[in-house]
């Protein structure tokens with residue numbers, strides 16, 4: 488990554504930003520080094536050394552935040568479709584993941600980071616094994632990320648402790664690295680893969696390291712029923728009993744919740760990564776997003792891994808979030824377009840406990856995605872928030888900046904070698920088949 492100081496002015500753009508009661512602003516943005524220093528209608532004077540971007544024909548949104556995923560699983564895209572979660576995990580994913588080398592994790596993650604950046608995502612959360620290789624890709628690409636060594640505890644106590652130590656060491660080694668673009672969490676994979684005493688160790692470690700917790704929870708009916716059978720409690724009460732909510736906690740999925748559980752999550756200020764595409768594909772169900780939002784829970788959007796989605800297009804997740812909750816509730820206002828965009832940006836940042844990205848405002852990190860609106864599906868120029876959620880896709884992304892550095896220019900990556908990544912990903916998959 489080139490870390491030289493920089494100044495940018497985006498002139499004559501249309502920006503997604505609350506302004507005088509409107510949700511868009513026609514104007515100009517100045518970026519100095521890693522932060523936004525001006526956003527307004529009045530055009531500032533050019534300054535020496537400033538790079539000027541002609542913002543006409545573009546709609547600028549805060550960079551998208553993908554709040555839950557497993558990037559390296561891009562190597563398993565299309566391998567094991569049309570299966571329910573437990574069959575998919577146990578019969579398809581876990582046997583293949585057991586063969587992953589550290590280089591496979593690097594290659595699969597690079598493929599996903601490339602896809603995410605080209606699709607306008609500027610921050611992603613990743614739960615995976617060998618997370619130091621994930622961090623390497625993040626450092627090289629310039630992307631922002633919330634990383635963790637995800638741990639499955641279905642093994643001996645000795646192995647559990649070894650994995651826990653790796654997770655702790657990862658936080659110690661990487662929290663705040665890459666110019667602050669990397670933050671970390673502690674992550675037991677799920678209540679059905681981590682015994683209670685093991686989860687308690689994660690809670691203690693998260694306290695000691697002062698980082699949040701992240702886990703899968705209540706993704707399927709079967710797993711909730713199993714939790715009740717094994718521990719006599721539904722997952723929210725179970726995790727509460729283990730002390731999980733004494734830390735800031737992000738829960739992936741949270742599809743099957745009772746009214747009481749929703750109130751409890753709101754009281755604990757737990758946040759939720761809603762993964763509509765993955766939940767639909769694995770037939771897991773539809774999360775109670777309108778009820779969660781009404782209760783004051785921060786709900787963001789995630790793709791989950793590329794093998795259960797099967798892409799990393801956050802525009803698709805925003806659109807799905809806006810559409811499916813209308814469909815199941817019969818209420819066309821269940822998740823309006825602006826709320827879906829906020830779930831993909833502002834709430835995304837909040838849900839992963841970042842307070843410096845997700846909205847356009849002076850002092851915030853310059854994480855910016857521009858859309859080429861000179862295309863048929865953006866006309867007429869009625870409502871750009873609506874067009875972003877209901878009409879746009881990753882293919883419309885023109886430029887992307889993260890931390891004030893341009894990473895995508897005219898749809899092309901400036902930091903990653905796309906051809907090499909594509910070639911190596913195919914070879915890595917073929918290698919997995921022969922091992």
Ligand SMILES: CSC[C@H]1O[C@@H](n2cnc3c(O)ncnc32)[C@H](O)[C@@H]1O
Nearest residue numbers: 580614615616637638639676703792
């Ligand atoms: C311990 S690394 C992460 C682990 O999570 C698995 N995974 C991928 N998608 C899901 C999902 O939707 N629910 C639960 N677990 C999932 C992945 O295969 C990795 O082993």
Ligand SMILES: [Zn+2]
Nearest residue numbers: 556739791792
């Ligand atoms: Zn997941």
